[in-house]
Amino acid sequence: MSDHRLALFRAMVRARVLEDRLASLYLSGGIPGGSVFLSRGQEAFSAAAAMQLRPGDVYAPLIRDQAGRLVRGETPLDAIRVHLGRTTGVTRGRDGNIHRGFPRQGDLAMISHLGSTIGTVAGWLMGLRQLGKAGAPGDLAVGLASIGDGGMNTGALHEGLNIAAVEKLPFVLCVTDNQLSYSTFSDRTYACRSLVERAAGYGLRGVAIDGTDPDACWAACRDAVARARAGEGPQMIVAKLLRLAGHGMHDDASYVPAELKSRFADGVQTYEVVLRKDGVLDEAAAQALWDEYRSETAAALAQAQAEPSPDPAQEPWTALSTRALA
Amino acid sequence: MSSTYIEAIRRALGDALAEDPRVFLYGQDIAGTFGGAFKATKGLAERFPGRVLNSPISEDGQAAVGIGAALAGCRPVIEFQFADFASVAFNQMVNHAATHWWRTGVPVPATFRLPAGGTPGGGPFHCQMVEGWLTSHPGLIVVAPATVGDAYHMLRDAIACDDPVAYLEHKHLYNHLRIDTDPSRAERLPLGKAAVRRAGRDCTVVSWSGMVHECLKAAEPLAEQGIEIEVIDLRCLRPLDTATVLASVERTGRLLVATESWPFGGVAAELCAWISEHGFSHLDAPPRRLSAQDTPVPFHPDLFRAHHPDAARIAAAVVETVEF
Numbered sequence: 312m313s314d315h316r317l318a319l320f321r322a323m324v325r326a327r328v329l330e331d332r333l334a335s336l337y338l339s340g341g342i343p344g345g346s347v348f349l350s351r352g353q354e355a356f357s358a359a360a361a362m363q364l365r366p367g368d369v370y371a372p373l374i375r376d377q378a379g380r381l382v383r384g385e386t387p388l389d390a391i392r393v394h395l396g397r398t399t400g401v402t403r404g405r406d407g408n409i410h411r412g413f414p415r416q417g418d419l420a421m422i423s424h425l426g427s428t429i430g431t432v433a434g435w436l437m438g439l440r441q442l443g444k445a446g447a448p449g450d451l452a453v454g455l456a457s458i459g460d461g462g463m464n465t466g467a468l469h470e471g472l473n474i475a476a477v478e479k480l481p482f483v484l485c486v487t488d489n490q491l492s493y494s495t496f497s498d499r500t501y502a503c504r505s506l507v508e509r510a511a512g513y514g515l516r517g518v519a520i521d522g523t524d525p526d527a528c529w530a531a532c533r534d535a536v537a538r539a540r541a542g543e544g545p546q547m548i549v550a551k552l553l554r555l556a557g558h559g560m561h562d563d564a565s566y567v568p569a570e571l572k573s574r575f576a577d578g579v580q581t582y583e584v585v586l587r588k589d590g591v592l593d594e595a596a597a598q599a600l601w602d603e604y605r606s607e608t609a610a611a612l613a614q615a616q617a618e619p620s621p622d623p624a625q626e627p628w629t630a631l632s633t634r635a636l637a
Numbered sequence: 638m639s640s641t642y643i644e645a646i647r648r649a650l651g652d653a654l655a656e657d658p659r660v661f662l663y664g665q666d667i668a669g670t671f672g673g674a675f676k677a678t679k680g681l682a683e684r685f686p687g688r689v690l691n692s693p694i695s696e697d698g699q700a701a702v703g704i705g706a707a708l709a710g711c712r713p714v715i716e717f718q719f720a721d722f723a724s725v726a727f728n729q730m731v732n733h734a735a736t737h738w739w740r741t742g743v744p745v746p747a748t749f750r751l752p753a754g755g756t757p758g759g760g761p762f763h764c765q766m767v768e769g770w771l772t773s774h775p776g777l778i779v780v781a782p783a784t785v786g787d788a789y790h791m792l793r794d795a796i797a798c799d800d801p802v803a804y805l806e807h808k809h810l811y812n813h814l815r816i817d818t819d820p821s822r823a824e825r826l827p828l829g830k831a832a833v834r835r836a837g838r839d840c841t842v843v844s845w846s847g848m849v850h851e852c853l854k855a856a857e858p859l860a861e862q863g864i865e866i867e868v869i870d871l872r873c874l875r876p877l878d879t880a881t882v883l884a885s886v887e888r889t890g891r892l893l894v895a896t897e898s899w900p901f902g903g904v905a906a907e908l909c910a911w912i913s914e915h916g917f918s919h920l921d922a923p924p925r926r927l928s929a930q931d932t933p934v935p936f937h938p939d940l941f942r943a944h945h946p947d948a949a950r951i952a953a954a955v956v957e958t959v960e961f
Contacts, residue, residue, distance in 0.1 A: 369709075401741065401742075402740055402741065403742075405739060405740055406740045410740065412741065414708050414737075414741050414743040415743055419708075420737070420740060420741045422732050422733050422736070423732075424728050424732055424733070427701060427728065427729060427732070427733050428701075429701070430695075430697065430698040430699075430700075430701025430702055430704075430705065430729075431701045431702075431704050431705035431708070431733070432705060433698075433701070433702055433705060434701055434702030434703060434704060434705025434706040434707075434708075434709070434713070435705035435706065435708055435709040436705070436709075437661075437663075437690075437702060437705070437706055438705060438706030438707070438708075438709030438710060438711040438713070439709050441658075441659070441661045441687075441688065441706065441711050442658070442659065442709065442710055442711060444709075444710075466697060466725075467697050467698070467701065467728070467729075470693070470695035470696075470697045470698030470701070471697075471698050471701050473693055473695065473698070474692070474693060474695060474698045474701075474702060477693060629775075630735065630736070630738070630739045630775035630776035631738070631775075631776065631778070631800050631876070632738045632744040632799050632800055633778075633798055633799055633800050635827070635828075635829065636778065636800070636828065636829045636876050
């Protein structure tokens with residue numbers, strides 16, 4: 312029991328430390344372009360979901376999934392390299408910040424158009440079926456995709472999720488309802504009481520949880536992934552929480568009332584208190600953990616900053632992989 | 638054995654399914670005994686159980702499935718019922734599939750079949766030639782076969798290609814074009830190369846898809862007037878084989894590009910601009926475009942026939958260009 316709780320907390324802290332460093336780097340002008348998008352307040356759900364996956368599964372993270380990405384094997388160095396646009400990063404400076412992934416390993420590189428990855432994960436799982444690589448019955452390869460309350464309103468989400476349901480795929484949709492589409496509150500973006508009500512409309516199983524409670528996140532994600540893996544078809548989890556940051560570092564989120572913010576806990580802080588009370592870690596162990604990740608991030612940043620930026624003269628400037636046509 | 642254009646497409650799909658276990662088909666109404674709105678997949682669901690799959694009316698979702706399956710290692714062929722409806726999948730094709738290799742180093746070998754072009758009575762939403770908006774985005778290969786042999790080989794090449802390919806098949810050619818041989822034995826030209834369909838010394842006339850046949854039809858009366866046109870079938874619109882066109886213009890000194898698509902932007906405009914830029918010294922007359930009217934495609938057959946170029950208008954434009 313406590314093993315996974317400690318691992319979950321570690322993943323949350325690791326993401327928080329990395330993102331805090333990227334945020335300060337943004338403020339000091341150290342990010343060459345774009346913004347830095349923080350998952351503050353969303354680490355628990357992201358990490359808990361990704362921790363249920365294994366090699367061969369498909370993962371489609373979104374904007375606020377630093378924790379899940381790290382769980383899946385990305386390193387802070389990988390993340391920093393892409394934010395800095397380094398040639399050593401997986402996008403080689405051609406794309407930045409959150410638009411990174413490891414598609415060969417089943418970790419998609421998102422595009423900015425929300426909902427686009429839902430049908431893509433469904434297609435990946437259909438492809439595995441075609442290739443006879445879907446896994447043994449009852450032990451299927453799972454596809455897990457993130458979406459927010461904002462992305463839930465795109466046509467792409469609807470089409471992709473409906474296809475996943477029609478095909479009865481081992482698909483898990485993790486919906487983070489952080490109450491905000493950029494600056495617009497959800498009273499202007501959906502009219503049902505909870506987004507989980509939509510699950511029935513697609514013919515899939517849905518559960519609603521408190522996204523600020525890491526243990527609730529863990530239990531729901533473990534159950535949903537297990538059901539998908541067992542062949543019960545697509546699952547939806549709706550985690551209610553509050554985005555504890557702006558849309559990106561360029562946004563001070565001054566439109567979020569203080570009263571609302573006071574009602575939503577920061578899972579990283581509260582979970583540390585809970586785990587210490589439960590004896591999962593003591594003060595010294597907690598401090599050592601934060602220190603470990605601060606050192607890790609500092610070393611990664613120092614390394615990435617010493618690495619080269621792309622040289623436009625070395626760029627082949629072709630968008631086709633077929634050399635004869637490039 | 639003989640083959641129509643649509644039979645060549647069906648044959649290519651069947652051969653690809655038979656030869657490559659990574660291939661599967663996904664589209665609206667393509668499975669069962671129905672076999673698609675134009676019967677391109679007729680009989681394939683029975684021959685290849687589980688590999689010809691009906692989709693919901695979800696073009697964005699269909700394209701997304703193609704991208705995901707391609708990344709998983711498949712060679713999916715996504716059928717849109719009409720090219721017009723691929724506009725719903727525009728984002729997936731141009732932002733997702735077309736950028737993927739460049740962003741990640743991992744290509745997306747998906748084929749998107751787009752039944753395109755005009756047939757009388759089709760109206761604004763079942764007749765469009767959509768290459769204008771597809772070709773403007775880097776990372777997407779766009780092909781438009783004009784012959785039965787190309788319909789076969791270019792579909793096989795599209796499926797074999799590591800990059801995403803939009804395959805524009807002309808609906809008017811489906812049953813109007815026939816060859817008396819096995820399409821798989823027809824000449825196979827490389828993807829990305831244009832073909833000179835008729836040699837001539839006086840004017841280079843470039844087109845693609847259904848319009849190639851109007852150009853060839855125009856060539857005969859022009860020849861009787863002593864004007865020999867060189868008809869080039871572009872075959873592949875992105876990338877564009879500018880070298881073949883330039884070499885022809887060097888011989889003829891004149892260029893006419895005939896298209897069923899609209900005048901603003903697009904392939905004809907691009908080709909005329911490119912030849913003006915790179916072949917200016919060879920030109921004896923301004924490069925000329927002959928395009929559709931700048932309106933949606935009309936419903937009534939009389940309006941429809943007047944909407945886009947035909948052999949007579951091509952011949953008249955050639956005479957004006959030659960007499961410039």
